Amino acid sequence: MNPLYMKEKPIFPLVLSMSYPMVLSMLVNSLYNIVDSYFVAKISEEAMTALSLVYPLQNLVNAVGVGFGIGVNAAVAFFLGAGDQRSANRSVSQGILLNLVHGLLLTVGCLVGMPAFLRLFTADAQVISYGLRYSHIVFLFSTVITVEVSYEKIFQAVGRMKVSMVSMLAGCVLNIVLDPIFIFGLGFIPAMGIEGAALATGLGQVLTLLIYLVLFRRGGMPIRFQVNRESLGGGIWRRLYLVGIPAALNMALPSLLVTALNGILAVYSQVYVLILGIYYKLQTFIYLTANGIVQGIRPLVGFNYGAGEPERVRSIHRTALGLGLVIMLAGTLICLLVPEQLIGLFSENPQTLREGAQALRIISAGFVVSAVSVMTSGTLEGLGKGFPSLVISLIRYLAIIPLAFVLSRLLGAVGVWHSFWMTELLAAGVSLALYRMYLIHR
Secondary structure, eight states: OOHHHHHHSOHHHHHHHHHHHHHHHHHHHHHHHHHHHHHHHTTOHHHHHHHHHHHHHHHHHHHHHHHHHHHHHHHHHHHHHTTOHHHHHHHHHHHHHHHHHHHHHHHHHHHHHHHHHHHTTOOOHHHHHHHHHHHHHHGGGHHHHHHHHHHHHHHHHTTOHHHHHHHHHHHHHHHHHHHHHHHHOBTTBOOOTHHHHHHHHHHHHHHHHHHHHHHHHHSOOSSOOOOSTTTTOTTHHHHHHHHHHHHHHHHHHHHHHHHHHHHHHHTTOHHHHHHHHHHHHHHHHHHHHHHHHHHHHHHHHHHHHHTTOHHHHHHHHHHHHHHHHHHHHHHHHHHHHSHHHHHTTTOOOHHHHHHHHHHHHHHGGGHHHHHHHHHHHHHHHHTTOHHHHHHHHHHHHHTHHHHHHHHHHHHTTHHHHHHHHHHHHHHHHHHHHHHIIIIIOO
16 A cells, blocks of 8 residues: 555545446346356246345354454554554454454355244245255354455455456356256256355355465555464554444444334235345345445555545545446436336246336345445545444334334335335435534534
């Protein structure tokens, strides 16, 4: 990481140079969910529904890994900006080891709890069977995910965004290639059905981790991973959790939201549960792309904040917000113009197509305004302000639940779709207030 580059390069090209590799990475990464679901939907609508029900716990694993990785990212960027090499190294060492432990705990918890979790939302024996067969394989890779994203955030913290892009691209391409082969069979490889989809996803994640490990060891990194008394001291773990816990909760909240909404929608029809699952697969293409901008600016914000450059921090935020608005506007237009075609990627059921298209048109009304909360939350995380960032996410992902429940009683399932854009308006207002509190008046 070149200090002059980070502190003196004009903001717009700086943000673009740091963000575009991550935007491309997130675009490709979103294909993980979409391609997986596309091929699983070819098995049956019950298999796709099972994938939708397993999704919240899959997201929980990613949330813990990525959320704690954000804590590592913020600490490494801050200490490098402040010129404290020893603390930066400690952040790397403690972050990787702690996320390894997180992955092991999540593996056990998800495997043990999955049968009861599925039965909360469906009594369909076929759906439950598909869900268990998929989850029993995919959750075996939980530790791979948590360690992988630790390295991802470390590379991002030192400005090596292209490493993340290449690593994630390689894993996603492998997943895309293996999905149809493992699901439907090819040559000597037998058809494994939904288990094949889980295995393809896991092997893609393994490849990504292996690339990170090789490049970290041979890539001339300015930081080190060590396991000794020196690297594990200094109380760095407290700082990592101070940002990591709120960030993990930020990312885990969608799991709670989807679980709660599944419960509300299941009262009306399993079709609506399927539609919600399809929406969350599709929206990753929009929100993960915006998250690429967030990942690009976090180290910039942390570095410039540590270097005492508050005006550059504010300029970085404004630039990211403008880029986020463009992405969200594009997503809105796509959902308004071709909603039936998007739903048709995962179902041929006329009712699912009709109701799903209506859902996309309504929910997309909140996309553009959500850019305010997404970018403000990311900037606050870069500053190490985990709690105010968590407040934004609590509004986006918890306030919607009682609103969805009330509107569903008044309007039926369509009331749940309206609760999305209403909640985004509220979250944007709170985000603007927090922006003024932490970035304008300080």
